[in-house]
Amino acid sequence: MRSLPLRRIGNLATVAIVAAATLGTAAACGGDDESGGSAAGKPVTLRLGYFPNITHAPAIVGVEKGIFAEKLGPNVTLEPKTFNAGPEAIEAVFSGALDATYIGPNPTVNAHSKSEGEAVRVVSGAASGGVALVVKPDITSVEGLRGKKIATPQLGNTQDVAIRYWLKEKGLTTTKEGGGDVSIVPQANSQTLETFRSGAIDGAWVPEPFVSQLVNAGGKVLVDERDLWPGGKFVITNLIVSTKFLKAHPDVVQNLVNGQVAANDFVNKQPNQAQQAISDHIGKITGKPLDLKLIKQAWPTLQFLDDPIASSLKTGLDHAVAVGLTQPVDLNGLYDLSFLNKALKEQGETEVPLP
Incomplete structure (x- = not known):
């Protein structure tokens, strides 16, 4: 981040x-x-x-x-x-x-x-807590994620599950292979800042400190995961x-x-x-x-x-x-x-x- x-x-x-x-x-x-x-x-x-x-x-x-x-x-x-x-x-x-x-x-x-x-x-x-979806500034809604590439730390990890379920609830599809309406790209957290800056990804659902790193690199929080849970x-x-x-x-x-x-x-x-x-x-x-x-x-x-x-x-x-x-x-x-x-x-x- x-x-x-x-x-x-x-x-x-x-x-x-x-x-x-x-x-x-x-x-x-x-x-x-x-x-x-x-x-x-x-x-x-x-x-x-x-x-x-x-x-x-x-x-x-x-x-x-x-x-x-x-x-x-x-x-x-x-x-x-x-x-x-x-x-x-x-x-x-x-x-x-x-x-x-x-x-x-x-x-x-x-x-x-x-x-x-x-x-x-x-x-x-x-x-x-301490988890969020950070995206490029021009993405202002879930629909804006269609056709985009979003990183998670690893296929099947906690954040990977969280974004796939959230997208499913919003009517957007994903696949394990990176297909669907939104392409999920599992990658090491240490790579995410570089790939975000280069434009290789459009955002990431990640834990801190990577959330804040991405925000400081020009990203914005589209989803704070605390908002999805009872009592945060x-x-x-x-x-x-x-x-x-x-x-x-x-x-x-x-x-x-x-x-x-x-x-x-x-x-x-x-x-x-x-x-x-x-x-x-x-x-x-x-x-x-x-x-x-x-x-x-x-x-x-x-x-x-x-x-x-x-x-x-x-x-x-x-x-x-x-x-x-x-x-x-x-x-x-x-x-x-x-x-x-x-x-x-x-x-x-x-x-x-x-x-």
């Missing part, structure tokens, strides 16, 4: 954070150790995925400010890994390369569906954990969720420090800090909350079915909010009802 060309975000960038100075030998992979891991005093490695987007602010702040490392304790080594969009993060979970990840709702549903409900569990929310709230980011890792290391998962709650608390109570941490951390990944002005511009469009807003995930699934990107899915068993509610209770905060 803006002035920063996030060129290498699409590549899997890995930042290793060693949470314990005492780990002189290689840590065991948490997902493969069925003996209980850190609960038994053994070293564990937690591989945590997230995106270098403002919609993943709690994850970025949790890593950059050392909140996760502190909550996970000295027996856990945190290995953060960044991704461009949800489907590739889910592939990493399925391949055994990732134990937990911050991710959008549609890839969450796909992971649940492909594994017949066995692969992952949603253990917390993280963020709501919908899950854009939740935290999932592989079921295998959760069963092997429930204590590590509890501490990870404790870290999520603490990171969200930091983001909400100390926004200026959180924004600086986001800028610094993205700079470490891409080689160039994200402009603080850009972060502040995008900030009001987001809410950072621990509630995963399960009802919006179910609605998103219905939308994906409607546009032919997935089949109906039984969501039973997807959520395990016991870790979240324990963390919230200990902080004196309101627990989240089970969906």
Whole structure:
């Protein structure tokens, strides 16, 4: 979305954070150790995925400010890994390369569906909002999108589903191959600013900070996705954990969720420090800090909350079915909010009802 060309975000960038100075030998992979891991005093490695987007602010702040490392304790080594969009993060979970990840709702549903409900569990929310359709200034209505090319981060990701359903509701067609009344062009977010400026695309349905980048490049917001949801709230980011890792290391998962709650608390109570941490951390990944002005511009469009807003995930699934990107899915068993509610209770905060 803006002035920063996030060129290498699409590549899997890995930042290793060693949470314990005492780990002189290689840590065991948490997902493969069925003996209980850190609960038994053994070293564990937690591989945590997230995106270098403002919609993943709690994850970025949790890593950059050392909140996760502190909550996970000295027996856990945190290995953060960044991704461009949800489907590739889910592939990493399925391949055994990732134990937990911050991710959008549609890839969450796909992971649940492909594994017949066995692969992952949603253990917390993280963020709501921060998504919009930005278009060229001469496009003033949905009808003006006919014959245009609109980018999304990846075929089947949360924003890809959102625009296809919205267009369907407005009477315009799309296809997976890029045909129909409106051509949907999945591409890495890091490419969108360049393709928008060059005229290769006419707009994009994307998350922050890419929304603000496109606006600053001369685009305008045609649809703020908050306007499409009850109360303006919908899950854009939740935290999932592989079921295998959760069963092997429930204590590590509890501490990870404790870290999520603490990171969200930091983001909400100390926004200026959180924004600086986001800028610094993205700079470490891409080689160039994200402009603080850009972060502040995008900030009001987001809410950072621990509630995963399960009802919006179910609605998103219905939308994906409607546009032919997935089949109906039984969501039973997807959520395990016991870790979240324990963390919230200990902080004196309101627990989240089970969906």
